[in-house]
Amino acid sequence: MASMSSKRLQKELTKIQGTLPPGITLVSAPDLREWVMDISIIDNPIYPPNETYRMRFSFSPSYPIEAPEVVFVVLAAPERKIPIHPHIYSNGIICLDLLDSQGWSPVHNVESVCISIQSMLAGNTKAERPPGDAEFVRSNRQRPRDINFLYHDPKV
Amino acid sequence: MDDAFDIPDPTDWLETPLKDFSPLENSLHCDICKEFYDTPMITSCCHTFCSKCIRTCLSANGKCPSCQAADQASKLRNNCIMQTVVEQFLVARPAALDVARKEQQVGEQAKKPGKRKRTVLDSDDVAQEERSGRMTRRKSKRIAASQTSEPETIEIEDSDAEDGDEAYAPEKEADDGLMECLFGCGKRIKPEEMDTHLDRCEQEKREASKAKSRTPVNITNHRPPAAPDKPAPERISELNVSLLNDKKLRQKLEDAGIPSWGARQLVIKRHTEWVNIWNANCDSGGKKSQRELLRDLDSWERTQGGRAPNQNGPSSSIMRKDFDGVGWASNNRQDFSRLIADAKRKKSNPSAEQPATKAVDMVDAEPQSANGVHMDGSDDLRPQPLSDQKHHLPDDNEQPDRSYENNAEALSSIRDKVEATNEGRHYEPQINAGFEPATTNGDHDPTTSTEAPTTTPVGVEHEALLLSSHWGSTRKDEHLSAHLPSSPVKVPMFAVPARPFSDVDGGNVS
Numbered sequence: 304m305a306s307m308s309s310k311r312l313q314k315e316l317t318k319i320q321g322t323l324p325p326g327i328t329l330v331s332a333p334d335l336r337e338w339v340m341d342i343s344i345i346d347n348p349i350y351p352p353n354e355t356y357r358m359r360f361s362f363s364p365s366y367p368i369e370a371p372e373v374v375f376v377v378l379a380a381p382e383r384k385i386p387i388h389p390h391i392y393s394n395g396i397i398c399l400d401l402l403d404s405q406g407w408s409p410v411h412n413v414e415s416v417c418i419s420i421q422s423m424l425a426g427n428t429k430a431e432r433p434p435g436d437a438e439f440v441r442s443n444r445q446r447p448r449d450i451n452f453l454y455h456d457p458k459v
Numbered sequence: 460m461d462d463a464f465d466i467p468d469p470t471d472w473l474e475t476p477l478k479d480f481s482p483l484e485n486s487l488h489c490d491i492c493k494e495f496y497d498t499p500m501i502t503s504c505c506h507t508f509c510s511k512c513i514r515t516c517l518s519a520n521g522k523c524p525s526c527q528a529a530d531q532a533s534k535l536r537n538n539c540i541m542q543t544v545v546e547q548f549l550v551a552r553p554a555a556l557d558v559a560r561k562e563q564q565v566g567e568q569a570k571k572p573g574k575r576k577r578t579v580l581d582s583d584d585v586a587q588e589e590r591s592g593r594m595t596r597r598k599s600k601r602i603a604a605s606q607t608s609e610p611e612t613i614e615i616e617d618s619d620a621e622d623g624d625e626a627y628a629p630e631k632e633a634d635d636g637l638m639e640c641l642f643g644c645g646k647r648i649k650p651e652e653m654d655t656h657l658d659r660c661e662q663e664k665r666e667a668s669k670a671k672s673r674t675p676v677n678i679t680n681h682r683p684p685a686a687p688d689k690p691a692p693e694r695i696s697e698l699n700v701s702l703l704n705d706k707k708l709r710q711k712l713e714d715a716g717i718p719s720w721g722a723r724q725l726v727i728k729r730h731t732e733w734v735n736i737w738n739a740n741c742d743s744g745g746k747k748s749q750r751e752l753l754r755d756l757d758s759w760e761r762t763q764g765g766r767a768p769n770q771n772g773p774s775s776s777i778m779r780k781d782f783d784g785v786g787w788a789s790n791n792r793q794d795f796s797r798l799i800a801d802a803k804r805k806k807s808n809p810s811a812e813q814p815a816t817k818a819v820d821m822v823d824a825e826p827q828s829a830n831g832v833h834m835d836g837s838d839d840l841r842p843q844p845l846s847d848q849k850h851h852l853p854d855d856n857e858q859p860d861r862s863y864e865n866n867a868e869a870l871s872s873i874r875d876k877v878e879a880t881n882e883g884r885h886y887e888p889q890i891n892a893g894f895e896p897a898t899t900n901g902d903h904d905p906t907t908s909t910e911a912p913t914t915t916p917v918g919v920e921h922e923a924l925l926l927s928s929h930w931g932s933t934r935k936d937e938h939l940s941a942h943l944p945s946s947p948v949k950v951p952m953f954a955v956p957a958r959p960f961s962d963v964d965g966g967n968v969s
Contacts, residue, residue, distance in 0.1 A: 306763065308762075310494070311492055311493055315493070317470070364762050364763045364767060367492075368491075369519075408527060409490070409491040409516055410491065410524045410525050412493075443785075444783055444785035445783050445785065445786050446783050
């Protein structure tokens with residue numbers, strides 16, 4: 304019996320390689336531990352339609368019981384920036400309860416996480432970083448899953 | 460299932476006329492593992508998952524994955540009808556898919572009149588064929604024999620058909636260079652492909668015969684059959700780990716027949732996993748033997764437990780690119796600061812050789828002064844430190860030879876000063892005269908060279924201890940730290956050397 308995570312990820316990968324919702328693409332999935340996805344936001348003036356954002360998914364062996372770690376990454380070529388959003392720190396860490404152990408549920412999958420993040424960005428109206436962004440980016444060396452976020456915004 | 464790499468997937472249906480089967484098949488999948496339900500269990504909130512999946516989930520956070528409602532593993536109930544549906548679907552699937560694909564090919568050439576009707580007919584035919592095919596399989600008989608719940612009649616038919624198989628198989632082999640499947644599925648395969656085919660064939664057959672053996676019982680009973688000769692295993696409950704100490708906890712694991720090594724956290728996790736594996740097996744009516752369950756636990760151990768590759772110890776996790784350095788630092792701050800302090804002390808040791816001499820000199824000075832109180836001076840004082848320090852000699856190597864000169868200087872200068880101050884107070888002319896030659900002689904005197912090696916801190920400490928035993932416990936601190944005096948008796952002796960030492964220090968260290 305291979306581990307639960309690799310079986311499940313294999314299935315997801317097969318599915319993802321087939322069809323994905325518009326604006327979401329699989330960049331690479333070299334193994335069953337780390338995948339790279341690109342998303343673009345279609346109708347939100349904050350995000351130029353030609354701009355694409357890159358996300359890195361890291362899966363633990365306990366996936367899907369445990370949430371994957373999802374962060375935005377910066378890349379020079381092709382250019383990938385961190386989307387500006389009140390819940391996305393400029394180091395790429397996303398404050399989204401779905402990705403926390405509290406909000407995560409094994410019925411979610413890579414695709415549904417991408418869709419959630421896409422819709423979170425699409426529904427954004429404020430072109431700003433979270434409060435205390437500079438301080439957080441400077442001081443934080445923790446893994447996203449070890450950070451205790453305070454989820455205060457029920458709209459997202 | 461005509462392809463070696465064909466894994467059942469809902470997308471199989473998408474290219475066929477039976478597209479609607481894709482969502483149907485999807486709904487027979489567990490939302491956690493995305494596989495067909497294996498022993499489906501229904502939660503209090505009426506969601507269905509595989510037994511193992513939902514148990515793992517609930518032990519992780521106690522919530523239903525679908526609706527986040529709180530739930531307990533003890534409230535799970537078998538969803539028997541779902542089990543039957545999945546099994547029946549799996550039986551019907553290959554044939555239906557075959558037909559659907561054929562239909563697709565036909566439909567591509569001609570138009571498709573009465574497609575639906577033919578599909579139904581064909582799938583019936585194929586199912587019929589399959590059933591008869593299954594009965595002629597030699598392997599299926601073997602499996603059937605091991606399965607107590609398999610009805611007797613099938614076995615008899617099997618052995619009948621087997622004879623027929625063997626009768627005509629050799630003739631056919633002759634004409635086309637192909638071999639008949641050894642398990643008797645009726646296919647003819649190239650000899651070199653036989654191995655892969657046999658694996659697949661065996662797997663297929665096992666599944667089919669499992670489903671087959673179950674079908675008649677379900678029709679009458681709607682419950683998975685318990686093996687008649689062995690009692691159904693009982694579910695075990697989760698441990699209340701907070702009530703158990705380490706030893707009892709490990710004892711529990713050993714009682715359960717599972718490994719008990721590793722840290723407490725790991726032991727707890729392993730037990731939880733074992734409870735899940737065990738209870739999931741109970742849900743399925745005890746299909747697996749304990750050995751199989753232990754193998755499952757072992758594979759958990761290798762992927763997520765104590766032998767998981769990335770938890771093999773701190774060193775490998777430190778090497779990870781995304782290693783949390785600050786978290787690590789804050790967790791181990793105490794250890795780090797202790798190590799830093801150690802390192803600093805060690806680093807200051809080589810240069811501490813000079814301070815050490817100081818301390819030795821202090822020690823020297825002490826008997827001297829002590830003696831000096833009663834006696835007349837330096838001649839008396841030379842042998843005294845020697846006798847005290849003899850036992851340190853073996854600790855040292857050649858290096859002190861060099862520092863000897865320094866030491867001699869230090870000694871002489873310190874003594875000068877000590878004597879000078881002493882002079883000032885008490886013994887002015889007498890000692891001054893006697894002391895000077897004594898130290899200059901000492902430079903070449905082998906006995907003084909033995910004195911030099913006492914510059915190790917250990918020696919000093921011993922010295923101090925020794926002296927403290929001579930002079931009383933209150934003095935110990937003063938020797939060790941070589942600091943200002945506190946005892947009223949010694950005030951004149953100690954107050955005075957304290958200042959000159961700084962001079963000596965500066966001279967030697969530079």
